[in-house]
Amino acid sequence: MLTNSRTDVMYFTGRQVHIKRDDLLHADFSGNKARKFYHFLINDFPGVSHIVGSGSAQANSLYSLSVLAKIKGWKLDYYVSHIADYLKQQLSLSSGIRSNYSQAIKNGANVIEIDWSSNRYHACHHLDDAINVLKQDCLRKSNFQETLFIPEGGRCEYAKTGIYILGKEIVNWAISQGINKLSIFLPSGTGTTALYLQEYFVTQAQKTTLDIQVLTCSTVGGDSYLISQFNELSSNSQLHPQIISDGNKYHFGKLYLSLFQLWQQVLDSSGIEFDLLYDPIGLNVLKHAIESGELKDREILYIHQGGLLGNATMLPRYLRKQALTKNDSVKINR
The missing domain is CATH 3.40.50.1100 (Rossmann fold)
Known part of the structure; x- marks a missing residue:
């Protein structure tokens, strides 16, 4: 129950990207919350x-x-x-x-x-x-x-139980696919999932010869806030995932039309619907990392954040903003 989500493939910015479909774990419990709770x-x-x-x-x-x-x-x-x-x-x-x-x-x-x-x-x-x-x-x-x-976003040691299971699933999948160098990427709110995944690979998966790194980005409060969240869970910086960025600071819940357009492009090309709060930022940061060559010669696994029910709120807001922007553009062109 709530384990062993499948892994799909999509082509993104000229690269093959594996998608851990945690959005399909359960109708009521999906994504990182299913793991943390x-x-x-x-x-x-x-x-x-x-x-x-x-x-x-x-x-x-x-x-x-x-x-x-x-x-x-x-x-x-x-x-x-x-x-x-x-x-x-x-x-x-x-x-x-x-x-x-x-x-x-x-x-x-x-x-x-x-x-x-x-x-x-x-x-x-x-x-x-x-x-x-x-x-x-x-x-x-x-x-x-x-x-x-239960702390905000499930930010507590109890979250290890489900996240360690996720880590074991990823190791087993990588071995079955013959993957030796793997970069795992996911966007972070409190950073709990990313941190405990990194901890798992450092402390629990040492018997394997896999080269696995966990990369994440901040979607709330910037990188300094995310580091403070890591430190609340573990003072050992060796267990902290690597934070990467596209050079922008995002405000949680704010609408960014460029991110919405990227979300639409990914949906159209892959058929995979992503969450509209966290994943668009994550996809944009991943796009930047791929284009900058940071992930050259490594397989990429993106962990879907689930939470698609939240799109019922976000999608109408984006469509209204998009329509208003188009109307303003027509007025200016006139």
């Missing part, structure tokens, strides 16, 4: 009746946690900095849009906007700070043992 799915947590998560209201983790809570019979409180009006509008019966947010609500998730004006959060600057306040509140209550806090 695997530990919670397969293990028992006696006494736990309530989980607390946090992140973006359109994040894949919100939906995956809502499914996990539903399966386990747990209550889910998911804290966010803000819920955009267009997400709230999706809850109307007439919209019919299946997004991470709408489906999580349908599964019983309690999505809570932080009230930043409250004295309770007066010293908080980020969502993580607010969650720490909530943890302290919970510690003072007698039912603390019933509550399980």
Whole structure:
């Protein structure tokens, strides 16, 4: 269950790129969230009746946690900095849009906007700070043992369980294909998947003669933020994946038409639909790395990020922006 996703091939920027199809793991658990939450799915947590998560209201983790809570019979409180009006509008019966947010609500998730004006959060600057306040509140209550806090994006040591399985799958696949030099690439939010994959290859796969490197890029907050996330999970820099860049700093959830056009080109040429939050940035950075010759003489494995349910929110936004841009261009040409 939730293992052994297949590997497909697509041709990208003149190169053959292998695609680890983690988007096909399961209808409700896919991509990196399936790997990171695997530990919670397969293990028992006696006494736990309530989980607390946090992140973006359109994040894949919100939906995956809502499914996990539903399966386990747990209550889910998911804290966010803000819920955009267009997400709230999706809850109307007439919209019919299946997004991470709408489906999580349908599964019983309690999505809570932080009230930043409250004295309770007066010293908080980020969502993580607010969650720490909530943890302290919970510690003072007698039912603390019933509550399980899952860090944003599954950034915790428990994520190793599923990610190590992913690492073993990749090793077995590479051996079966006769691949000796392999560059694994995936875009990062918190960097949890990339870091634990690198850790697996350094510490667990030493018996093989494979030359495997894990490459990643930042999609949230820039490279310095990503390095800080790595350091929270492991202070050993030898276990950190290599961060590569196309020279741009991206803002999470912001619309970039050039990335959308690349996403469309890949969909048309390969028939593979990628996520619209993380994968377009990842594909652009990979394109830059290929064109610069960084990956010469190495096979490339791209790990699909899953989370296609989120495209129900992102795609209409991109199409509106694309239409507005075309209209503005026509006005200027006139």
